[in-house]
Amino acid sequence: MSLEAGSLEALRRRRDYECRLTPDRALESLDAAYSFMRERGLLTRTPDCTLPSLYEAVHEEPYQAGGRGFASWPATKWPWFHELSEHADVHSLDVHRGKAILLSADVLALVDPICRAELAWLEREDSGAGRLLRHLADAGPTLADDVAVELGLGGKELSALRAPLQRSGALVARPVILPSRSGEGHLHRSELARWDQAYPVASEEPLDVVALMGAGLRAAVLAPERDLASWFSWRSLLPADLPAQLLERGLATKPASGWLGAPG
Numbered sequence: 001m002s003l004e005a006g007s008l009e010a011l012r013r014r015r016d017y018e019c020r021l022t023p024d025r026a027l028e029s030l031d032a033a034y035s036f037m038r039e040r041g042l043l044t045r046t047p048d049c050t051l052p053s054l055y056e057a058v059h060e061e062p063y064q065a066g067g068r069g070f071a072s073w074p075a076t077k078w079p080w081f082h083e084l085s086e087h088a089d090v091h092s093l094d095v096h097r098g099k100a101i102l103l104s105a106d107v108l109a110l111v112d113p114i115c116r117a118e119l120a121w122l123e124r125e126d127s128g129a130g131r132l133l134r135h136l137a138d139a140g141p142t143l144a145d146d147v148a149v150e151l152g153l154g155g156k157e158l159s160a161l162r163a164p165l166q167r168s169g170a171l172v173a174r175p176v177i178l179p180s181r182s183g184e185g186h187l188h189r190s191e192l193a194r195w196d197q198a199y200p201v202a203s204e205e206p207l208d209v210v211a212l213m214g215a216g217l218r219a220a221v222l223a224p225e226r227d228l229a230s231w232f233s234w235r236s237l238l239p240a241d242l243p244a245q246l247l248e249r250g251l252a253t254k255p256a257s258g259w260l261g262a263p264g
Contacts, residue, residue, distance in 0.1 A: 008222075008255040011262075015221035019052040026059035033057075033080050037090055040219040043102045045081050046072070049230045050223040051216060054081055054102070082175075094166040094173070095233050110212040112203035114234060115169030115195040122170045123194075128161045133170060133194055141193035143176065162192065167233045172198035209237045214251030218262045225258055 016022050020036065027033045033054065037043055040052045047053040055074055063078065064071035070078075081102070085092035089105045095115070103111060123133035135151060136142060142150070148158045165171035173190045196202075205211070216231050217223060225243050229235050239245055243260060246252035252260040 006253050006255055006261065008259060008261075011222040011255055011259075018221050019219075020057035020059075023059045025057070027054075027057050027077075030080055030083060034084060034087060034090075037084055037102055038104060041104045041107045041215055042219050043084075044096055045100055048099070050220045050227045051096075051101075051231055052219055054084070093169060095169045097230065097233050098163060098167040107212070107215050108199075109203040109205045110208065110215060111169065112195075112199060113205060113207040114209065114212070114237070115199075116202065117207055118168040118234075119170040119195045122165065122168065128157075129165055132158075132161050132165070136171075136192060136194050136197065141174075141191050141197050144173070144190040144192050147192055169233070170195055174198070209234060210239065210242065210245045210249065210251070213238070213242060214246055214249070217246065217252055217260055220262070222255070222259065222261045225260055228260070 017025065019040070020027060027036060036052075036057060037054075042051060043054045044051050045053065045055060047056040055078070058074045058077045058080070060074035060077050062072045063075045074080075081100070082092075084090050084102055091103045091105070091108050092100050093103060093111070094100055095111065119133065123130050123137070132147070132151065135147070139147075139150065144158060144162070147153075148155060151158075153161070162171060162173070166173055172193050172195060174193065176189045176191045212232070213228055216228070228242060229238060243252070243254075246260060247254060250263060253263055255261045
């Protein structure tokens, strides 16, 4: 049976193929995962929405059957998410509602003006978050442990300040490996930086959340309209008529009521 290219069923099949949702399309190597990342433009770690997921595309048994959290990750290929983020053109941020998401350079260019706007707004706040951002403006990127000491904060207090800032993109955390004091082994720490320190060169793209959602739809191929609000942290920036704007700008098709598809 032939299918119209823009029909709901055709888009479902295209999504299965392009997002590697069937076992015959499983990613077999890190190089293949890197190509997949570049093709899609963004990847979540685990399948929690219609955006493509790296671990879903791996199709590997979990570390622990029936386990939750880390135990549910692929048994041997779980490091791939971090290893992909080490490529110069792949960026790991916490702007997927506080969860890590991998972005290509093209998608990062769309995210950049949003994160700069969030930073400009939050650093003016007369709050702990504003104090943290202003401190980093003076001190530069700093290990989280040192920030806690310099601001007189406990570990839990700093974590409570960091989380919403990283979710919004105003703050970026990068893993750092340091030698242990004993000289044996190493320590894993986080370095904190403002967005404009992590990415000092501003994107030439305008602040355009609709364009960003269009990039997400291109990656997902097909999505329920209600799912789009779960993709990124900036729900308050989404226009009430987002589906209509995506359709008007040619960034989406409407294969059925309540659904949006990627053109082409």
